[in-house]
Amino acid sequence: MAIPLVNSIASWFLKKRFHQIELFLKYPNEVQVELLQDLLKTAKNTEIGEQYDFSSIKNYRMFAERVPISNYEGHADLIERVRRGENNILWPTQTRWFAKSSGTTNAKSKFIPVTNESLEDCHYAASKDLLCLYLNNNENSQLFTGKGLRLGGSKELYEENGTIFGDLSAILIDNMPLWAEFSSTPSNRVSLMSDWEVKMQAIVDETIKENVTSLAGVPSWMLVLLNNVLETTQKTNVFEVWPNLEVYFHGGVSFDPYHDQYGKLLPRPDFNYYEIYNASEGFFAIQDQNHSDELLLMLDYGIFYEFIPMNTYNTSRQKAIPLSQVVTGVNYAVVITTNAGLWRYKIGDTVRFTSINPYRIKITGRTKHHINAFGEELIIENAEQALKKVCRETHSEIVDYTAAPVFMIGREKGAHEWMIEFKTPPNDVDQFSQLFDNALKELNSDYEAKRANNITLNEPKVHIARRHLFYDWLKSKDKLGGQHKIPRLSNSRNYIEELIELNTPANTY
Numbered sequence: 001m002a003i004p005l006v007n008s009i010a011s012w013f014l015k016k017r018f019h020q021i022e023l024f025l026k027y028p029n030e031v032q033v034e035l036l037q038d039l040l041k042t043a044k045n046t047e048i049g050e051q052y053d054f055s056s057i058k059n060y061r062m063f064a065e066r067v068p069i070s071n072y073e074g075h076a077d078l079i080e081r082v083r084r085g086e087n088n089i090l091w092p093t094q095t096r097w098f099a100k101s102s103g104t105t106n107a108k109s110k111f112i113p114v115t116n117e118s119l120e121d122c123h124y125a126a127s128k129d130l131l132c133l134y135l136n137n138n139e140n141s142q143l144f145t146g147k148g149l150r151l152g153g154s155k156e157l158y159e160e161n162g163t164i165f166g167d168l169s170a171i172l173i174d175n176m177p178l179w180a181e182f183s184s185t186p187s188n189r190v191s192l193m194s195d196w197e198v199k200m201q202a203i204v205d206e207t208i209k210e211n212v213t214s215l216a217g218v219p220s221w222m223l224v225l226l227n228n229v230l231e232t233t234q235k236t237n238v239f240e241v242w243p244n245l246e247v248y249f250h251g252g253v254s255f256d257p258y259h260d261q262y263g264k265l266l267p268r269p270d271f272n273y274y275e276i277y278n279a280s281e282g283f284f285a286i287q288d289q290n291h292s293d294e295l296l297l298m299l300d301y302g303i304f305y306e307f308i309p310m311n312t313y314n315t316s317r318q319k320a321i322p323l324s325q326v327v328t329g330v331n332y333a334v335v336i337t338t339n340a341g342l343w344r345y346k347i348g349d350t351v352r353f354t355s356i357n358p359y360r361i362k363i364t365g366r367t368k369h370h371i372n373a374f375g376e377e378l379i380i381e382n383a384e385q386a387l388k389k390v391c392r393e394t395h396s397e398i399v400d401y402t403a404a405p406v407f408m409i410g411r412e413k414g415a416h417e418w419m420i421e422f423k424t425p426p427n428d429v430d431q432f433s434q435l436f437d438n439a440l441k442e443l444n445s446d447y448e449a450k451r452a453n454n455i456t457l458n459e460p461k462v463h464i465a466r467r468h469l470f471y472d473w474l475k476s477k478d479k480l481g482g483q484h485k486i487p488r489l490s491n492s493r494n495y496i497e498e499l500i501e502l503n504t505p506a507n508t509y
Contacts, residue, residue, distance in 0.1 A: 017132045024299040025358045029324040036060065036304045039337060047089045048078065048343060060322050064306075069320060069335055069344045072110050079111055082341075085161045090341030091115050097175075099168035099280035111165055112280040118340035122301040123172060126276075126283035129298065130249060133288045134274055138246075143213050146244050147185045151203070151217030151225055168280045185210045196480035204228050212242040218252035219262070220400065221481055226265050238265050251276040253485050254363070256384040257398045260391065261423065277363055281347050282338055285361055294360040299323075302339030307332035310350060313367060320344075328353045331379065333367050350379065369489045373405035374414050374456045376447040378440070380488050386439035387420075393435055394426040400470040400486050404496040406461065415458040419499045421465035433462040469503055476502075 024031040040063070044054040052066050068074070075090070082089050083098060090113065097114040114123075135141055152169025164171075173191055176184075186206045193199035208229060215222060226238055233241050248262070248271075255262075255275060262273075277285040277295050282303050285295035297305070306320040310331040320335050334349045336342060348368060351361040365380030372378070383403065391398060399421040406415040418436075426432040437460055441448035450456040474480055487495055 017129060018136055020300070021129065021132070028299055028359055029322075031299050032304060032323050033060065035300065035302065036063065036337065039302070039304060039339065042339075043091060043341070045088070046092055046341075048341075064320060067344050069306075069308075069318075069346060071346045071348070075342065075345060079113060082113060083111055083161065083163050083165070085163065090343070091117075091339070093117065095341065096163055097171050098163060098165040099171060100165045101168070101280040110280070112168075113340045113342070114168070114171055114280075115340045117302060118282065118338060119171075119175060121339060122282050122303065123168075123278070124177070125301055126278065126286065126298065130274065130276060130286050133286055133296075134247060134272075137288075137290050138272065141246065142244060143246065144183070146211035146213035146242075147183055148214040148216055149186070149203075149207050149210075149212045150184050150191065151215070151222055152191060185212065199481070200225060200228060201232075204232050208233055208241055210242075211244055213244050214247045214249065215245070216249040218485070219250050219255050219258045220253055220485065222248070222250065223258055223261060223265075230265070237267055239268060245271075247272040247274055249274045249276055251278055254380065254384045256388045257391075257401075259388065261397055277361075279347060279349070281336060281342060281345065282340070284334075284336075288360075294354045294362060297323075297359040297361055299359070304337040306335040306337075306344065307351075308335060308346075310367075323359060326353050326356065326359075328356060331364055352381075365489070368491075369487055371403065371405055371416060371489050371491055373407065373491055374450050376444065376450045376457065378416070378444060378447055378489060382440060382443045382447070383488060385443055386436055389439050390432060390435045394428075394432050395424070396426040396432065397423040399423050400465075402470075402486055402488055402490070402495055402499065403460075404490050404493045406458075407493075413454060413458050414456060415461055417461045417463070417493075417496055419463045419465050419469075419496055419503070421467070421469050425464060429462060429464060433460055436460065436462070463500065463503065465499070465503055469499060473499060473502055 040049070040054040040057050043049040049055070057063050057066060078089050079098075082095050087094055093115055095113045095115050097119070098111040099114050101110045101112055131143070135143070152167065152173065157164050157166035157170050157174060170192060173188055176188075186203045190199060190202045190206055193202060203225060217225070229238065229241055230236070235241050239245060245266070248266070250273065255273065272290060275287045275293070275295060276283070283298065283301060284303065285297045287294070288296040299305075305323050307323070307326050308318055308320050310333055312318045313333050326332065329352065331350050331352050334347050334351055336345050336347055338345070346367070348366050350364045350367055352364050354360050354362055362381070370377065370379045383401075387398060387401065390396075401418060401420040403416055403418045406417050408414045437451070440460075441451055447457075451459075470486055471480070474484060474486075490496070
């Protein structure tokens with residue numbers, strides 16, 4: 001089939017979906033209200049539906065008054081029963097798949113239900129919408145003339161009591177439609193390899209022979225892959241390997257710390273970066289404009305959204321609000337009710353709305369991953385922006401980082417302690433630390449107030465990590481690849497104490 005014809009057919013199918021997207025753009029709150037009623041009606045005869053009498057819930061107010069907000073622990077007992085093969089507990093159709101996720105590097109695993117409805121109407125629908133929005137913005141795209149390189153954390157799947165669990169990426173690959181498999185690389189055999197380091201080289205060997213037109217994966221791990229590609233091929237930039245590469249679809253961690261490094265590997269000003277916001281619990285938002293850092297909240301994937309202002313989160317004043325009541329500029333914790341049987345579930349992420357017509361967001365961090373030991377309310381978004389600014393000022397590049405508080409002891413004031421691994425370290429670490437401190441003050445008034453005249457906080461303590469420190473730390477926990485990521489900020493010193501102990505031998509650059 002001629003290449004222009006392939007593009008035309010694919011574009012026709014995908015652009016048909018754009019008209020449906022325009023519907024929820026025009027009537028977002030109506031779409032969400034109808035969706036909630038559909039979820040309640042579908043699950044009314046399940047165990048949880050009968051417990052809260054879903055059949056008599058007529059509106060959002062009744063839903064919010066009757067069904068409690070909870071996290072994974074609040075769902076865990078019911079999910080475990082579903083995993084053992086019981087049906088009609090959280091969702092009426094059989095739930096066969098479970099995405100195993102630890103959320104961060106914690107040892108305790110979560111098993112997130114993945115129903116047929118969430119697989120088809122959320123995860124796969126989002127993949128098609130991502131292409132739809134991209135093609136709508138780039139009419140001359142040649143995306144379908146080559147293959148998409150997908151980089152997942154896919155280990156093998158495991159069967160237990162008639163149900164199957166594993167990484168979400170493994171579940172998606174195992175159920176992938178035939179057309180998607182033909183248009184993707186590496187092969188399923190390589191994608192599902194369990195040994196990350198062996199798989200990495202196998203991906204390189206298999207994909208350098210292909211005509212790759214798009215990339216998809218977590219920025220930190222994709223960076224490792226692209227550097228391995230250049231090392232294997234002895235090329236100076238990625239376009240020498242894949243000349244038709246035109247877009248990188250990324251998500252999982254903030255792109256800010258890696259932006260400049262990707263610019264060197266992909267040195268074309270017209271190259272496109274598209275961010276996505278997905279998790280084991282669902283696919284939530286997609287960048288819908290070229291060269292934007294805002295994500296369009298997708299409202300018809302079988303997910304009903306609520307939001308808790310972070311200034312009341314986990315307090316006696318905590319109250320969730322529906323999408324229709326959000327405002328721009330406020331940091332919210334995200335609560336979801338889904339077609340996978342999660343009911344008023346706190347996913348642990350925080351977002352800020354940049355627009356309410358349409359509803360666009362920026363991911364600001366995690367509810368657990370912030371530092372507020374002294375009332376400074378430092379969130380990941382602050383850290384990422386400050387590090388990006390200071391790296392440019394000092395001509396340095398970051399691989400990874402984490403931070404934790406130094407707690408007050410006696411008359412000794414507190415501080416923040418940072419472990420930063422550089423690809424290109426600054427010439428003067430003390431200057432970097434001072435500039436970083438100033439950048440955080442500019443971005444966060446609470447931090448600035450606590451730092452004023454060292455009233456509460458002393459200047460930050462910055463450690464330069466040895467090469468591969470974070471990689472070795474993740475490897476020691478069997479957390480290499482895929483969705484595994486470094487916990488950026490923590491109110492606990494557990495992570496940073498482990499890293500300090502592992503940070504030997506002394507820095508070698």
